[in-house]
Amino acid sequence: MNNVATPTTTADVVVRLENIGLSHDHGRSFILRHVDLEIRRGEFVALLGPSGVGKSTLLRVIMGLMPPSEGRVELKSTPASVHRPAAMVFQDAKLMPWRSVLRNVELGLEGLGLERAARRARAMAALDLVGLADKTNRWPRQLSGGQRQRVGVARALTVEPDLLLMDEPFGALDAITRTALQQELLRIHGRTQGTVLFVTHDLDEALVLADRIIILAGHPAGLRGDFTVGPRPRDRTAPAMRAMAERMKRLIAGEENLGADAAYWQASEI
Numbered sequence: 605m606n607n608v609a610t611p612t613t614t615a616d617v618v619v620r621l622e623n624i625g626l627s628h629d630h631g632r633s634f635i636l637r638h639v640d641l642e643i644r645r646g647e648f649v650a651l652l653g654p655s656g657v658g659k660s661t662l663l664r665v666i667m668g669l670m671p672p673s674e675g676r677v678e679l680k681s682t683p684a685s686v687h688r689p690a691a692m693v694f695q696d697a698k699l700m701p702w703r704s705v706l707r708n709v710e711l712g713l714e715g716l717g718l719e720r721a722a723r724r725a726r727a728m729a730a731l732d733l734v735g736l737a738d739k740t741n742r743w744p745r746q747l748s749g750g751q752r753q754r755v756g757v758a759r760a761l762t763v764e765p766d767l768l769l770m771d772e773p774f775g776a777l778d779a780i781t782r783t784a785l786q787q788e789l790l791r792i793h794g795r796t797q798g799t800v801l802f803v804t805h806d807l808d809e810a811l812v813l814a815d816r817i818i819i820l821a822g823h824p825a826g827l828r829g830d831f832t833v834g835p836r837p838r839d840r841t842a843p844a845m846r847a848m849a850e851r852m853k854r855l856i857a858g859e860e861n862l863g864a865d866a867a868y869w870q871a872s873e874i
């Protein structure tokens with residue numbers, strides 16, 4: 605394996621993290637420390653790490669829901685999406701039970717100064733994208749768990765975010781629904797070419813979805829690996845793929861430390 609850095613131009617970068625640190629006790633202890641990361645436009649990045657390591661915390665810092673204790677977050681927005689450069693999908697869909705499916709999705713658009721008809725048209729298009737165009741008038745309680753998660757995804761997509769942040773959005777779903785939503789997300793990504801940062805502690809899920817997998821591990825947590833995954837369809841039984849997965853497992857377990865940007869595994873090598 606060669607260690608070859610992927611060339612980056614500044615214009616391509618949607619997220620830049622510089623030396624991020626996060627402490628809940630005024631610097632006595634840190635959850636995250638020295639996190640440097642660049643995410644480029646159109647990338648589908650999985651943030652992979654063990655439970656409790658700080659993945660959701662890092663996502664919240666990027667989303668601006670939590671100020672970092674140290675360092676700098678830079679989000680680049682395009683002129684068209686200057687109001688909503690990022691949108692987030694949580695572990696559960698967090699729908700409002702008193703609003704219909706359509707009105708839940710429209711919620712993402714309120715405050716953008718759109719006419720009602722334009723809001724409705726965009727919400728409908730997003731629901732169509734996630735395969736729920738026929739459920740617009742249902743109440744959240746009339747939907748299955750998978751359908752509710754799709755509404756959450758539609759609500760995030762409808763703002764046409766420069767950056768879609770997803771915090772283990774399929775973690776609570778059964779295996780069949782989960783696989784279906786993964787495929788749907790890949791199809792949507794193929795169509796929209798948006799930038800996605802997807803948090804998971806499931807290595808298989810990361811290998812199915814992501815073009816690039818970054819590993820968050822350690823105490824305090826930092827980026828321990830950065831892998832470029834090969835083109836689809838992927839054969840996860842192929843020796844190179846299995847070797848990569850083994851290496852990721854060792855990084856997650858803290859048995860190996862590559863440093864933040866020491867290793868980029870090129871697609872052509874897998």
Ligand SMILES: Nc1ncnc2c1ncn2[C@@H]1O[C@H](COP(=O)(O)OP(=O)(O)OP(=O)(O)O)[C@@H](O)[C@H]1O
Nearest residue numbers: 628635653654655656657658659660661662772805
């Ligand atoms: N307000 C807080 N004060 C102190 N510690 C906190 C606070 N919020 C979170 N933590 C701790 O921060 C660490 C990281 O939590 P976080 O939710 O980011 O982990 P995670 O990697 O997303 O976990 P999971 O995969 O289980 O969702 C955990 O050890 C948690 O206990």
